Amino acid sequence: MAITTLGIIGVGLIGGSLGLAAKARGAASRVIGCAPASEHETILASGAVDAVYSDWHELAMSSDIVVIAAPPVTTISLIPQVLDVSEGVVSDVCSVKEPVMGAAARASQPNRFVGAHPMTGSHQRGADAARADLFDGCTVVLTPTEATDAHSRHVIETLWMSVGATVITMSADAHDRAVARVSHGVHALAAVAASLSRDDQTALRLASTGYRDTTRIASSDPDMWAEILLLNAPAICRVLDDAADELAGLRCLLQRGNRADLRAWLSDIKAGRDAWLKGQGRDTR
């Protein structure tokens, strides 16, 4: 099924990359975007959209698919309003799905909403960081409910597959628990890792590639991440409790000088990560 017009509300890293990818792959005959006027010049220069509006109503009325690619709190407030104005399929890209699906459930026509989360990103932001290949080989999670109609689901599945992604389906709850472990909790630990030396310039002089990579995502947008962490707080708190237990266990091994158990702990963790990496078909970096 060919999409006539794809409308993207919020043309930042994700929205802009979706626009670039959809145009490069011919997934839509026209891509339009909506963003604050101050961003229009950057967005048009990026080539992510054919036209950009300041008012989302205009975009929603002329699009077959509307993808809301805004920060979580904005997305949640827009979903019912966009479903009211649009006659097409509406989707999102949020990394927390229960509050998003809750917002859709409260809308007049939840059947035309399909929750989606592309598992990719960057600590960078804005349309000028957008890339046509951002979704190549990426996993996109869809979180349809009983209310979601089959046609809408198919449209969003086709959109993401056409830009190179693999689509999987989960409940919003299972998604939120999973991302708490592999994304949100990991984000929290990257921030904690960076916090250890934030006031220590002597130590920072010795920081190298391990510090750089482990803390990379601690350079992400604090506004967006404060929203994400709070929206998924219950699941993340459970994960942080596990992290605290692991830290306490490690401290105990260090204090007791227990080399065999420390080696086993490191080795077990390495085996899990190496298996994941192998499964990704990526090199061993």
Add this chain to the structure above:
Amino acid sequence: MAITTLGIIGVGLIGGSLGLAAKARGAASRVIGCAPASEHETILASGAVDAVYSDWHELAMSSDIVVIAAPPVTTISLIPQVLDVSEGVVSDVCSVKEPVMGAAARASQPNRFVGAHPMTGSHQRGADAARADLFDGCTVVLTPTEATDAHSRHVIETLWMSVGATVITMSADAHDRAVARVSHGVHALAAVAASLSRDDQTALRLASTGYRDTTRIASSDPDMWAEILLLNAPAICRVLDDAADELAGLRCLLQRGNRADLRAWLSDIKAGRDAWLKGQGRDTR
């Protein structure tokens, strides 16, 4: 001062890279290595050394500088023995310096030993992962004591500068406290981050670039890291206590739903990391 023969005990990632770099930059007229016979073929194929021995005595007797590039426990046991056999300057590459300097202090001629730690590496190992440019722009910490003679210190400083590194000098104690914050403690948190999903295949299906980079060093050699973490255990335990405090503070912000303070916490950490990155003159990845 031209080095006639550089001897490297342990031709793995660091030793092999030092050999390649010293040959490429003409820092020594001859580079020889010592390693178990089973590794000789790989080492010679890497081009890191001109000749390789199985017995370090032979290497030590024919080298002007001996760099011990072995795992920490082996290095510590070798230092007094190598100082006895060699008439040249002896150095090491260990990431923990107090036990190393302690071993040198107990040797008959501690004046010819200069503790060194190149702040670089990889989660990969072996001479086949060695690179001639590994030390380009890298910081190397020297930890001389009152016993170290000026000539020995100058020789090791010159060696590292000639392969592209910036040399700084610190006490072994200051070094160990600093690396506990920017390397060893960060390593512990990368392992904890990977531990959160090690038994959760559903979650791992959603793991993406953030997980990949934050946990990269959790794929390092468990044997070597068990040694390092135990040798620097007191300093690392203090850092893990700070990490536990930060985690508990974060959990509290999440439970209370305190967006302003959460944003400030994330923003403060990002500012510190961004400033570090800017100081490195690297791009913003």
